[in-house]
Amino acid sequence: MTPEDLEASYATLRAVARRLLAGQRGSLEPTALVHEAWIKLSEAGAHFESRTHFVAVSVRTLRQVLVDAARAKHANKRGGARERITLSGLEATPAAPWEVVDVDRALSRLSALDERRGRIAELRVFGGLEQEEIAEALGVSRSTVAREWRQARAWLLAQLEPT
Amino acid sequence: MTREDRLWALFDECLALTPSARDQRLAHEADRDVADEVLRLLRADASPAALSGIAGQALAALVEPPPAIPGFTLLRELGRGGFGTVYLALQHAPSRTVAVKVLRAAQHDASGLERFRLEGDALALLSHPNVPRVFAVGETDGRRWLAMELVRGEGFDVWARPRSLAERLVALETVARAVHAAHLRGVVHRDLKPENVVVTADGAPRVLDFGIARPVGEATPAAGTRAYMSPEQREGRPVDGRADVFALGVMLRELATTPMGLPLRRAPDARSTADSSREGQLLPTDVDRRTTGARTESDDARHADPRPGLATPGPPEATAPAALALAPELASVVRMATAPLEDRYDSAQAFADDLVRFRSRDVVRAHPSTPLYRLRCLVRRNGLGLAAATLVVLSLATAAAVFRAQSLRAERERARADAIRTFLSATLERANPLTGSGPRVTVVEAIDAAARRLDDGSLAPDVEVDLRETLSKTYASLGQEVAAYQQAQKAVALLDRAGGSDDEQRARLLRGSADFGAHAGAVTVALEWLARADVLERHHGRPHLHLAQQGHTRGEVLMDAGRLAEAIAAFEDALTQLEPLWRAGDVETDDYTSVMNQEAAAHGLMGHFEVAQGLYERALELDTKTYGAEHLQVANDLHNLAWLALRRGDAELALERSRQSRRLRVAKLGARHHRLGLLRLVEAEALSVLGRCDDAVRFAREGLSILENAVGAEATRALRGQFTLASVKLACGDVDVLPEVQRATQALASRMGPGQWWVLEGRVVEAEALRARGDLEAAQALARSLVEDLERQLGPDAPLLKRARSAAKDD
Numbered sequence: 001m002t003p004e005d006l007e008a009s010y011a012t013l014r015a016v017a018r019r020l021l022a023g024q025r026g027s028l029e030p031t032a033l034v035h036e037a038w039i040k041l042s043e044a045g046a047h048f049e050s051r052t053h054f055v056a057v058s059v060r061t062l063r064q065v066l067v068d069a070a071r072a073k074h075a076n077k078r079g080g081a082r083e084r085i086t087l088s089g090l091e092a093t094p095a096a097p098w099e100v101v102d103v104d105r106a107l108s109r110l111s112a113l114d115e116r117r118g119r120i121a122e123l124r125v126f127g128g129l130e131q132e133e134i135a136e137a138l139g140v141s142r143s144t145v146a147r148e149w150r151q152a153r154a155w156l157l158a159q160l161e162p163t
Numbered sequence: 164m165t166r167e168d169r170l171w172a173l174f175d176e177c178l179a180l181t182p183s184a185r186d187q188r189l190a191h192e193a194d195r196d197v198a199d200e201v202l203r204l205l206r207a208d209a210s211p212a213a214l215s216g217i218a219g220q221a222l223a224a225l226v227e228p229p230p231a232i233p234g235f236t237l238l239r240e241l242g243r244g245g246f247g248t249v250y251l252a253l254q255h256a257p258s259r260t261v262a263v264k265v266l267r268a269a270q271h272d273a274s275g276l277e278r279f280r281l282e283g284d285a286l287a288l289l290s291h292p293n294v295p296r297v298f299a300v301g302e303t304d305g306r307r308w309l310a311m312e313l314v315r316g317e318g319f320d321v322w323a324r325p326r327s328l329a330e331r332l333v334a335l336e337t338v339a340r341a342v343h344a345a346h347l348r349g350v351v352h353r354d355l356k357p358e359n360v361v362v363t364a365d366g367a368p369r370v371l372d373f374g375i376a377r378p379v380g381e382a383t384p385a386a387g388t389r390a391y392m393s394p395e396q397r398e399g400r401p402v403d404g405r406a407d408v409f410a411l412g413v414m415l416r417e418l419a420t421t422p423m424g425l426p427l428r429r430a431p432d433a434r435s436t437a438d439s440s441r442e443g444q445l446l447p448t449d450v451d452r453r454t455t456g457a458r459t460e461s462d463d464a465r466h467a468d469p470r471p472g473l474a475t476p477g478p479p480e481a482t483a484p485a486a487l488a489l490a491p492e493l494a495s496v497v498r499m500a501t502a503p504l505e506d507r508y509d510s511a512q513a514f515a516d517d518l519v520r521f522r523s524r525d526v527v528r529a530h531p532s533t534p535l536y537r538l539r540c541l542v543r544r545n546g547l548g549l550a551a552a553t554l555v556v557l558s559l560a561t562a563a564a565v566f567r568a569q570s571l572r573a574e575r576e577r578a579r580a581d582a583i584r585t586f587l588s589a590t591l592e593r594a595n596p597l598t599g600s601g602p603r604v605t606v607v608e609a610i611d612a613a614a615r616r617l618d619d620g621s622l623a624p625d626v627e628v629d630l631r632e633t634l635s636k637t638y639a640s641l642g643q644e645v646a647a648y649q650q651a652q653k654a655v656a657l658l659d660r661a662g663g664s665d666d667e668q669r670a671r672l673l674r675g676s677a678d679f680g681a682h683a684g685a686v687t688v689a690l691e692w693l694a695r696a697d698v699l700e701r702h703h704g705r706p707h708l709h710l711a712q713q714g715h716t717r718g719e720v721l722m723d724a725g726r727l728a729e730a731i732a733a734f735e736d737a738l739t740q741l742e743p744l745w746r747a748g749d750v751e752t753d754d755y756t757s758v759m760n761q762e763a764a765a766h767g768l769m770g771h772f773e774v775a776q777g778l779y780e781r782a783l784e785l786d787t788k789t790y791g792a793e794h795l796q797v798a799n800d801l802h803n804l805a806w807l808a809l810r811r812g813d814a815e816l817a818l819e820r821s822r823q824s825r826r827l828r829v830a831k832l833g834a835r836h837h838r839l840g841l842l843r844l845v846e847a848e849a850l851s852v853l854g855r856c857d858d859a860v861r862f863a864r865e866g867l868s869i870l871e872n873a874v875g876a877e878a879t880r881a882l883r884g885q886f887t888l889a890s891v892k893l894a895c896g897d898v899d900v901l902p903e904v905q906r907a908t909q910a911l912a913s914r915m916g917p918g919q920w921w922v923l924e925g926r927v928v929e930a931e932a933l934r935a936r937g938d939l940e941a942a943q944a945l946a947r948s949l950v951e952d953l954e955r956q957l958g959p960d961a962p963l964l965k966r967a968r969s970a971a972k973d974d
Contacts (some may be wrong), residue, residue, distance in 0.1 A: 011924050020219040066218060069225050099222035103214065114167050128216045143179055150178075153214060157207035158200075 010038050012058045019128045020062075037065045056119070059127035066126070067104040092127050106159040110152060120145055121152040166197065173201045178208070230265055232303050235310060237263060254298065254310060261298055261315070262831040266307040292830075293341035294370050316707065319490040320427045323418055329751065330940035331418040332518050333795060333831055339411050339515035340833065341370045346404035346511060353402065355410035356391045357417070357427060358369050366793045367830070395504055405507050406513050412500025412772035415518075416644045519832060574674050594711030614650065624661045632672055635679065648683035651676030655692070671701040675715050676724050681720040683918060684852045693717045708750060711740035715758050718765070725920040725956030727765050734762035753796045754817050756782035760803055767807050770960030776811075798827035802838070805845050810962050814852035821846045844887045863891040879914070883921060886928045893928075898935040904928050920956045923949050924963055930970040939974065946971035 017030035017037075041061045103125060111118025116138070123129045123137060131149065135142040164172075167958065173192065177185045185205065192198035196940035214812045230252055237250040252263040291294065295312040302308070316322070319338075323331050338360055342352055352359075352370065389397070396402050421428045499508055508514045545602050561624055614634055617627060635650035651672065658669050673696040680689035693713050700709045714737030716909035723731035737758045745755040761780035784801035790796055805820035823841055828839055843866025850859035865883045874880055885907035889900040908925030926949050934942035946967050953964045 007398065017222060020222050022219075032224060063218070066221050066225070100217055111384065127280050128215060128219065130709075147175065148171075150208065151204070151452050153176055154174065154204040154208040155700055156214060157212055158203045159208050161210065161212070 006042055008036075008060060009041055009054055010034070012054045013037050013041070013062060014022075016055070016058050016062055016127050020126075021129075028121070033062075033065060033069075037061045040065060044090065045162060053137075055127065055133075056123065059123055059129075062125040063104065063122065067101055070100045092111055102160055103156070104157070106156050110155055114138075116153075117148050117152040120149050124152075166194075170197050170200060170204075171196065173197060174204050174208075177201060177205055198919075228304060230306050230308070232263065232265075232301070232308055232900070234299075235261070235263055248776055251313070260313050261310050262295075265313065283303045284585070291335055291341050294345065295394075300713055307650070314361050314363065314371065314928055316361040316363035316369070318358055319362060319368065319414075321419070322362040323357070323427060327421060327423060327751075327790070329753070330790060330794065332521065334362060334366075335411065335415060336417060336515045336518040337410075337831060338368050338370055338414075338611075340517070341368075342411070343404070343406050343511035343515065345370075345926055346407070351402055351404055352407050353396065354391075354774065355407050356413070357414060359925075386954045393504075404507070404511060405504060407513050408500050410510050411511060411514055412497050415493065415500065416489065419489050419497070453744070463708070490521075496521070501918055505743035509562045519836070538764075541602045566956065614646075624657055627674075628661075628668070630658050632668075632675075635676055638679075644679050644682040647679040648676070648685060651679055652688075666699050668708065670696045673699070674709065674716065677713075677716050678720055679834060680920060682914070684914065686720060686724045689718065689720045693720070695893070706740040706743045708740075708744060711737045711744070711750075711758070713737075714740060715761070718761060722761070722765055723915070723919070723921075725918075727769050727957055731762055731765045731769075734758055734765065738762065752785055756786050756796065756800070760800070763803065768961060768963070769811055769958040770965075772807065772811050776804075779807060793827060795827065795831055798831075799838075800822045801827070802842055802845070805849075809845060809849055812852075814849040817848060817849040818853075822850065835869055836872035837870055839881070840866045840873060840884070841871060842866070844884055846892050848887060851891045851894040858893055859891050860897070863888040877910060879911065879921065880913050883924070886925050889932065890927050893935050898932060901929065901932050901936075904932060918952055920953065920963070923956070927953075927963060927970065929968045930967065936972055943971050943973070 013034050014030070017034050021030060037058070044151065107118060107121055107125065110121060119138060120134055123134045124131075129137065131142055131145045134149075135145045138145070173188075177687065178189060189202060192201075208961045229248075230582040231237075232252075234255050236253040236255070238252055248265050249264045250265065253259075254261045260928050295314050297309065297311045297312040300308070326334075326724045338355075342355065352860060355370070359369050361371055391413050393402065393406040396406045396409075417427050466596065484924045499517075500514055501507070501551070508517075528569045548602060560884065580616070591793060613630070617634070619632055622630070631650045631654035635654065636649045638644070638647035638650060654672055655669075655676070659674065671711035673692040677689040677692045677696075680686070680692065693716060696713050697710065700707060700713065703710065714733050718733035718737060721733055722729070738755070741755045741758060743749060744750045745936075746750065759778050759782045763775040763782070766772075766775040766778065779800065783804065786794065786796045786800055793857055798925075801820045801824035805817045805824060808814075808817035808820060825839065825842055827844075828836065828842070843862050847859045847861075847866055850862060867881065867888050870881045870884045872876075885903050889904045892898075892900050906926055908922055908929065911919070911925060912922045930946040930949070933939075933945065949966070949967045950971065953961060957964055
């Protein structure tokens with residue numbers, strides 16, 4: 001990776017993370033997490049073909065960091081100490097009754113089944129990209145993204161919420 | 164075309180169609196597998212769930228820094244939820260570990276702040292051992308926070324899993340009392356559920372999350388968890404403490420129908436709960452909780468990876484464990500807790516009291532199959548409103564119906580239940596205050612009216628037997644044992660006339676009513692009934708619970724009648740029946756140890772201290788092993804040991820044991836329970852032996868007053884309590900006790916006959932009082948007249964006999 005690549009990937013990671021946080025409460029700084037993702041990305045020695053490829057790789061890396069961190073947190077909660085601490089007000093936000101690791105798992109299954117729909121969903125869910133940006137990043141038409149995102153979304157929800 | 168391509172294509176095709184056209188299209192699809200999956204996709208497509216927010220939420224959870232709060236060091240995040248984040252924190256002064264709940268920045272809208280303020284207010288107002296304390300509330304850098312006691316323990320649902328029903332009920336009762344304390348301060352919890360109750364290592368439940376608590380009577384949008392939510396709260400109407408009673412009822416149903424070792428059977432949606440309870444369906448239908456939208460940490464623990472439901476979605480019923488049948492007594496409690504508002508328990512306290520009654524088995528032991536506890540909770544000394552009386556009487560009908568369902572074919576049962584219901588409704592009409600004697604109908608009046616109408620003899624014999632059995636138990640639970648006995652007698656006579664159609668019912672009636680007979684003075688009849696029941700049950704040919712119950716009752720009847728040696732033989736017999744059943748796990752340990760304790764008491768009264776000690780200690784050992792050291796049954800055992808220590812002259816040990824027992828009981832029963840009154844009397848006697856007279860007399864008075872409040876001043880236990888108070892006063896130099904003792908003795912004598920040993924106990928105290936007053940001759944004459952009877956009833960070594968002898972001796 002060239003120094004320019006590194007710099008550009010850092011900027012991209014930061015932008016993606018900020019965008020994800022934009023919908024969240026308060027003003028949060030994702031710095032430490034972006035650093036972690038950046039280190040991971042540079043160690044992988046990825047080769048970037050274009051700016052749009054930057055975005056795709058950054059989203060993939062952030063996804064990994066996010067899911068790993070969520071898993072680690074989960075493992076802490078369950079493992080080891082016999083004592084459990086329960087506190088008030090811990091009910092999950094009603095908007096998302098499942099967790100990021102569940103979504104990650106379902107998404108991996110979708111990708112195994114159908115690579116492009118998997119990538120569209122990844123960019124949408126873990127990168128917060130708009131359909132136009134996804135179309136640009138993947139080099140497909142916007143109407144294709146719109147159609148396939150709807151299919152992917154239904155597929156993921158069906159996996160997450162067996163009814 | 165791959166399968167996936169066909170899938171997407173069919174999905175797209177269907178999206179363009181109207182719903183009915185979709186169904187038609189899918190019905191004609193040759194590949195059923197693809198058609199099914201498209202159906203699932205279409206359903207998911209219609210879901211409003213947002214997938215895209217999830218990554219942002221997870222990211223926020225990872226990067227949000229703990230705020231700096233003066234006076235606290237925030238150590239690490241413990242968890243987060245809709246309201247904010249909870250941190251483990253160190254408070255600087257006083258130095259202690261606390262939990263700090265910080266409201267989310269974006270929650271600082273009016274409703275978030277309001278909720279938060281109320282949680283602080285509600286908790287700060289409440290100083291209760293079963294509710295976490297609030298240490299401080301504040302705002303730093305625009306973020307609201309709340310520092311509260313850190314509660315370490317297990318979620319109630321997790322805790323309950325390996326626990327017996329008895330332990331679960333004791334814990335739920337504590338929860339109900341804590342909630343009641345909040346109600347008294349005008350705060351309704353509104354979101355009671357197992358996840359909001361944590362049981363700490365010492366076994367004490369704590370009620371958490373007053374997060375949406377609001378002052379009584381205020382309407383709010385329907386916040387809370389649906390499955391536990393009362394209809395009025397769902398509909399956004401003003402709520403009061405009864406909304407929490409509803410949630411307690413749902414929890415009780417869950418706790419009582421889940422077998423030990425299995426995850427709690429979660430309540431179905433509360434709407435169906437209310438409906439099903441109206442229709443008398445007592446068991447919940449198992450519904451996967453995910454569908455209710457409630458989800459918590461403990462859910463996650465239960466649904467630990469891998470989640471089979473994700474890969475192969477199937478009906479949750481397929482894996483649902485079998486439910487336990489709800490005991491009829493508990494079914495009544497659940498029904499009344501989840502009833503429409505006007506019929507519901509009027510307080511969490513009343514709910515808790517009913518659980519105590521179920522647990523303490525004051526009545527259960529005598530008649531184990533009839534659910535009358537609900538009735539007792541409604542009984543007030545001064546009568547009830549018509550609505551309450553109606554409820555009571557109709558509950559009797561239901562009780563009878565539920566009971567009948569266990570032994571008779573459904574159709575016949577329904578016909579009987581209808582006949583009973585019609586009869587009772589007509590009875591109530593007659594007892595209507597508009598046409599009747601006064602503005603309020605007491606339960607006794609309603610029952611009396613029912614009894615009079617039965618004497619008309621217009622009903623089918625089997626219905627009449629049912630009703631008389633029910634009335635008999637109702638009278639007994641109201642303390643009217645003579646009337647109870649009369650009804651039982653008529654029922655037995657009727658059954659005998661009708662011929663040998665239903666031996667099971669006959670045996671139950673004989674077994675369950677024998678001790679009313681004994682308490683009504685008809686000891687011979689009681690023993691005869693038990694003997695007949697023995698014959699009817701003999702066909703079991705091996706140890707059987709009914710035979711054990713009969714032995715137990717026989718022992719109690721004999722013991723009260725002063726035939727202690729025979730009583731001991733009967734208890735021995737019951738223990739022999741129970742032992743193999745207990746070993747096989749067919750009866751609860753406390754069923755077994757209670758008989759042991761009764762036998763020990765008989766030995767103690769006879770002065771066989773070593774035997775008594777051995778039995779009491781064995782019971783304590785078994786109960787501790789089964790229920791843990793904090794259990795109420797253990798408190799009973801310690802009480803017994805205190806009583807025995809006193810009889811053996813070791814007042815110090817008696818005090819020590821009493822204190823241990825008191826500590827366990829106060830936490831679980833509250834200080835006004837009749838058993839705490841009895842315990843106070845033991846302590847009073849011990850203190851008088853130790854010469855601590857001020858405390859002794861004060862304790863004796865307190866004990867008696869608790870007893871009188873709890874069971875009524877004329878109950879035998881309260882009358883005998885008078886003797887203890889008098890003895891304590893005498894030991895402390897207050898010789899002016901004769902009038903009270905004589906009054907109590909006469910009351911007992913009119914009930915039990917003049918020669919019964921309780922009466923003789925009173926006469927011994929009278930003799931002691933005469934002697935203390937200096938009336939030596941009268942004392943000696945009285946005491947000498949008692950010796951022979953006492954020796955015959957209690958044996959030559961009885962402590963009471965020794966007291967009579969020393970009152971009779973020359974100076």
